[in-house]
Amino acid sequence: MRAPNAGRAAERSRSPRRLQLLPVALLVGGTVLDYNTPPRFSAEAFYTAAPMAAAALLSLRATILAGIAACAADFALLTHFGLMGGPGGRSELAAVATISAIAVVVNRLMYYSDVRLQSARRIALAVQDAVLPRPPAALGPVRIAVRYESAVKDAQIGGDLYGVQDTPYGVRCLVGDVRGKGMEAVKAVDVALGVFREAADDEPTLVRIAARLDRALLREAKRRPGPERTEGFVTCVLAEIPPSGDELRLVNRGHPPPLLLRGGAVRSMEPSEPALPLGLTELGAVEERTDAVPFPPGTTLLLYTDGLSEARDRSDTFYDPVARLTGRDLPSPDALLDAVLADVRRHTGGRITDDLVLLALARSTGDAAEGGGADSG
Template identity: 75%
Template sequence: MRAPSAGRTTVRRWCLRHLQLLPVLLLVGGALLDYHTSPHFSGEAFYTAAPMTAAALLSLRATVLAGIGACAADVALLTHFGFIGNSGGRSELAAVATVSAFAIVVNRLMYYSNVRLQSARKVALAVQRAVLPQLPASIGPLRIAVRYQAAVKDAQIGGDLYSAQDTPYGVRCLVGDVRGKGMEAVKAVDVAMGVFREAAEEEPTLIGIAARLERALLRESERRAGVERHEGFVTGILVEIPHYGDELRLVNRGHPAPLMLHAGQVHSAEPSEPALPLGLAELGADQDRTDTVPFPPGATLLLYTDGLTEARNRAGDFYDPGSGLTGRDFPGPDALLDTLLTEVSHHAGGRITDDMALLAVTRGSG
């Protein structure tokens, strides 16, 4: 089934392609209307609309041609009705020529604005690639897939984070969600990702990794001002999949519980004890706890941020991935994540209001 977003993209492209004919239709329609109506009726509105429309939709060359066409059509109709030599005719032609010239200026302004926007998007994409890693498709018997969708249209990065890397202790994963938006959230993502990459290789336990993340985020929050200094935190879940055995370990710091999919069944890996998000350890004395859950061959672990479960439909109902995935089998983690993105977009009517990071790990059956 085609994703709703893909369908909307196709419709937008079709509309844009046909809208490009609008300047020509305005010129032809204005000239015909001008010719077949009373001499006292003027098609000036159509002649001025054509180059302005071309300025917004087409290239500089097309805008210039639309302006020339508008002036030529106006001259032809004014001459036909004998108005070219009087003051009214000259005034009308001057107005059409002025708007045509102004359309060229507008076209250039929009062009340079678009160039700056594209440059900003490239910078954002470079930041994303530097901060959020390109995960391998497989590590040993594990197949890995990731999807990231920002809530802001055309944005490349937000406050969600993910990582997975092979270490001497097994494959270790992190999925997290930074409170807040903007550059402060991106800074926190950068800090968390840098600490995780190093700690995952060095710390013998997930609790040790969580402690290092805690200290780093506390240092980062001290650099903030105002309410962000006291309310900045990161919900996160740490996963360790040993190289041998059919189990995995989890440390959950205030994050949505991951889902385990196996043989058509979906189970939520709830933490044995709730814990505060990373960066808030000063508010409580609870220590981290490591939970061990089965991870047999053929099973898939799904980690996600709350952008998935907080997506609402028009009736205000939240999306429930567990019920939607029960009784279904997927050939791999990529197919699972593609299905999830399609279904959550359909559920929310395409209105995604929060960033969404999805990470799926499937243990091979061989």
């Protein structure tokens, strides 16, 4: 159980410190103005604004103290000018006292709103951990890093997905993007990841994993209402690093091509044969092909969703990860993803308009010392 003022304390810690001084500034400014102006002028607006500002920025105790200070300052100045005995003075003081009481109520309402918001955030984090668990930092010689950025403020999960699994066939991973938003997209994410986790251990090829994903998503789409029944689909890339570690295998189903980075050089891994996204195979036959390329030590695979490649600056120029990463030799997957996120934020001016997943897998240069694949689970 949280302490009674834990929510407000958390909010205060995120508020600019100068802004927290606003109630004091209003009280001091109002008192000085009231004292140095003729009796017909009143600083009542300052006295009422101070406790309301405290209600939004400070704790319950500070809000009560601001209300008492506002009433005391108004009473002192009314007495000084001999106005306390008149109806105008009494009504002014009553107004300040009433607003101060309302400020206390507002403070409590904001506190309980904060508690509910924090609870919702904890639930969202629990859902994210269950649906999109963070992969281990390494599986044998393969080092791993992942980043998830939601376009919706305070949301923790959306329509982008990723999965990494150590299997008898090597390290296998999935990065995908569900068409659409909201709970229907989250349901599709859950279905796709559940099938991937089972199929990655069972199926001998990436093509067969893709086929199982396709069938499951087609079944799931039939349960959707309206246009979602026929228009829902998932773009994805499946990748496999076999136990030998010297090769990378890829299957791309309509997704942005992954990148291979080594020594400052960047190579875009376009599929040899384009294929329809998952869930659209009823529109035509899919002739899938697994592309295989060398994956020597010191090479990093970067998979991402279109939240990266379609990020735009204020002049509507798309972010080009190949051009932006060429010439940069970053020491680890975590350093790579941190650099990419910082760079795309600079490019967009901090505006994230679509969910974004980044997944990096790097083959360690010390394979012989590290031995074979680890058991993740």
